[in-house]
Amino acid sequence: MTSSVYIIAEAGVNHNGSLDLALQLVEKAAEAGANAVKFQTFKAERLVTPEAGKADYQKLTTSSAESQFDMLKRLELDEEAHFALLRHCRKYGIEFLSTPFDTDSLSFLAERCGVRRLKLPSGEITNGPLLLASARTGLPIILSTGMATLSEIEEALMILAYGYLHADGYPNRESLLNAFVSPAGQAVLRDRVTLLHCTSEYPAPLEEVHLRSMDSMAAAFGLPVGYSDHTEGIAVPLAAVARGAVVIEKHFTLDRRLPGPDHTSSLEPHELAAMVKGIREVETALGMPVKLPTPSEIRNRLPARKSIVAKTPIRQGELYSEDNLAVMRPGDGLSAMRYWELIGKPANRSYRQYEKIEP
Numbered sequence: 001m002t003s004s005v006y007i008i009a010e011a012g013v014n015h016n017g018s019l020d021l022a023l024q025l026v027e028k029a030a031e032a033g034a035n036a037v038k039f040q041t042f043k044a045e046r047l048v049t050p051e052a053g054k055a056d057y058q059k060l061t062t063s064s065a066e067s068q069f070d071m072l073k074r075l076e077l078d079e080e081a082h083f084a085l086l087r088h089c090r091k092y093g094i095e096f097l098s099t100p101f102d103t104d105s106l107s108f109l110a111e112r113c114g115v116r117r118l119k120l121p122s123g124e125i126t127n128g129p130l131l132l133a134s135a136r137t138g139l140p141i142i143l144s145t146g147m148a149t150l151s152e153i154e155e156a157l158m159i160l161a162y163g164y165l166h167a168d169g170y171p172n173r174e175s176l177l178n179a180f181v182s183p184a185g186q187a188v189l190r191d192r193v194t195l196l197h198c199t200s201e202y203p204a205p206l207e208e209v210h211l212r213s214m215d216s217m218a219a220a221f222g223l224p225v226g227y228s229d230h231t232e233g234i235a236v237p238l239a240a241v242a243r244g245a246v247v248i249e250k251h252f253t254l255d256r257r258l259p260g261p262d263h264t265s266s267l268e269p270h271e272l273a274a275m276v277k278g279i280r281e282v283e284t285a286l287g288m289p290v291k292l293p294t295p296s297e298i299r300n301r302l303p304a305r306k307s308i309v310a311k312t313p314i315r316q317g318e319l320y321s322e323d324n325l326a327v328m329r330p331g332d333g334l335s336a337m338r339y340w341e342l343i344g345k346p347a348n349r350s351y352r353q354y355e356k357i358e359p
Contacts, residue, residue, distance in 0.1 A: 135163025
């Protein structure tokens with residue numbers, strides 16, 4: 001992962017099955033300044049049964065008469081489309097990512113497309129065979145955790161630890177636990193796995209976002225944590241960065257009015273660019289955890305702070321009191337923090353009104 005927030009522009013299936021639209025999405029993601037543009041790699045016949053129904057949000061955004069299988073079938077990208085997207089990403093200087101939904105798609109991405117990392121979606125966090133095969137590629141994994149409990153995340157991490165450490169064989173409960181708790185297993189998870197907090201609803205209601213869950217996940221597993229956002233607008237991903245997210249993933253589209261399941265809950269290109277800009281500004285503003293005056297603040301300390309001065313003319317030997325002392329700008333004299341040390345003591349010399357008192 002990079003030292004700055006890694007921003008994934010989630011194209012997903014917002015290409016509507018069109019390579020031309022997919023190529024345009026690559027260009028817009030690169031123009032916005034995202035680190036990666038992500039698609040989805042699947043074959044409908046390996047992903048969903050012909051009778052499977054759609055999610056509620058999909059029924060609202062696509063034909064209710066169409067099955068989930070038929071919808072996904074028309075949203076597939078073939079192998080040649082993937083290679084074209086890879087070339088286009090290289091041309092525009094943006095990393096190509098795609099989410100595999102089955103082990104064949106995983107092998108295609110890892111072996112033939114040469115992806116540098118894997119992004120596994122929330123729906124696959126209980127897909128043991130895919131988790132195991134993903135870890136056995138040796139690639140870094142970004143794992144979304146929408147709909148999951150901490151115990152389900154832990155189970156997924158057990159499988160990933162086992163897969164990273166064991167090139168073959170089937171795991172059992174004991175071997176999974178042993179891999180997970182071993183120093184080698186914990187080290188490989190810290191090195192290669194990033195968890196993404198996520199609310200799997202489109203769009204996600206703000207009251208169901210629970211960004212503080214990022215803190216719980218980081219504390220529970222000691223892994224880097226990011227955020228996959230399905231809310232409307234860009235406020236929540238910016239807040240996630242302020243809470244320490246190291247990865248932000250956000251859906252985007254060329255036009256929210258396009259037909260398809262995810263367009264309405266996606267950002268348009270100018271909004272994606274605004275999000276990227278906002279994230280870079282937030283991470284710059286986060287700075288370092290130590291509280292110290294900055295270089296620009298150092299220049300402002302004297303005109304902004306105060307010194308002890310004579311409120312009225314003071315004769316030598318006159319006792320200092322609240323009646324003849326004042327605290328006023330600038331702060332280039334005796335600090336006002338020593339005000340009480342002077343009260344009741346004789347003046348060491350005469351002072352004009354507003355003259356700075358000397359120690």
